[in-house]
Amino acid sequence: MALGAEILDDPSYVVPPVPAGARGVAWLRSQVVRFSEGTAHRRRRALTERLLDELLVNPAWHDSPTVVLAVSLGLPPAVVDDVGLVAASYQPHLPVTAEADEAVERLVEQCGGRDERTAAVICLLVQAHDATRALIEVRAGNRPAPPVPVTRRVSPDGELVEVDLTEAPFGRGRHACPAAGLATVLADAATGAGER
Numbered sequence: 001m002a003l004g005a006e007i008l009d010d011p012s013y014v015v016p017p018v019p020a021g022a023r024g025v026a027w028l029r030s031q032v033v034r035f036s037e038g039t040a041h042r043r044r045r046a047l048t049e050r051l052l053d054e055l056l057v058n059p060a061w062h063d064s065p066t067v068v069l070a071v072s073l074g075l076p077p078a079v080v081d082d083v084g085l086v087a088a089s090y091q092p093h094l095p096v097t098a099e100a101d102e103a104v105e106r107l108v109e110q111c112g113g114r115d116e117r118t119a120a121v122i123c124l125l126v127q128a129h130d131a132t133r134a135l136i137e138v139r140a141g142n143r144p145a146p147p148v149p150v151t152r153r154v155s156p157d158g159e160l161v162e163v164d165l166t167e168a169p170f171g172r173g174r175h176a177c178p179a180a181g182l183a184t185v186l187a188d189a190a191t192g193a194g195e196r
């Protein structure tokens with residue numbers, strides 16, 4: 001049974017820990033805000049918010065929100081294919097494919113090298129990819145709300161638990177989505193809502 005979203009405010013429920021990794025998806029997971037806690041989370045969260053603040057986004061650039069985001073981050077539209085491959089292996093409960101590892105390496109190259117900023121840029125793209133498409137599908141009536149139905153935490157006694165996001169579609173607490181406004185703008189553009 002899934003727990004309610006208020007658990008996301010409880011510091012004793014932490015994001016699933018990820019092992020350190022030197023390359024590929026393991027490296028990405030170990031560097032991103034999404035799977036960090038404590039001081040690493042605060043530092044990476046500030047970096048992520050800075051990147052988002054600096055973005056100049058024009059939704060008219062492309063139908064794909066991921067392409068719009070990539071271009072605004074200074075990357076070529078073609079990275080969308082690698083972002084999709086990584087997204088399918090990103091969450092720690094998903095198996096990592098060789099294709100996803102190679103896609104991370106190509107993205108690292110495109111972003112100018114392996115550092116925390118590169119990880120933050122890839123994290124923005126991967127977090128945006130499936131979630132924004134799901135938000136657009138929800139708005140079109142093609143899938144039930146919320147777009148991201150559950151997230152996961154590890155309880156104080158070490159148990160992996162699911163958290164129901166019905167009452168908090170963009171999460172809440174320290175890991176709440178830092179891009180809810182941007183995601184809404186992109187989904188509005190894709191569904192034509194911004195034109196009415």
Ligand code: HEM
Binds near residue numbers: 127132148178
């Ligand atoms: C431009 C599009 C998006 C970007 C760049 C983005 C980025 C992010 C990032 C970086 C995080 C991790 C924050 C942290 O751990 O401190 C996050 C978390 C989250 N995002 Fe988004 N996101 C986007 C769209 C969406 C959409 C459309 C939804 C669903 C309505 C969504 C739902 C969430 C949720 C529920 C979390 C929290 C997960 C948790 O606490 O376990 N995001 N997002």
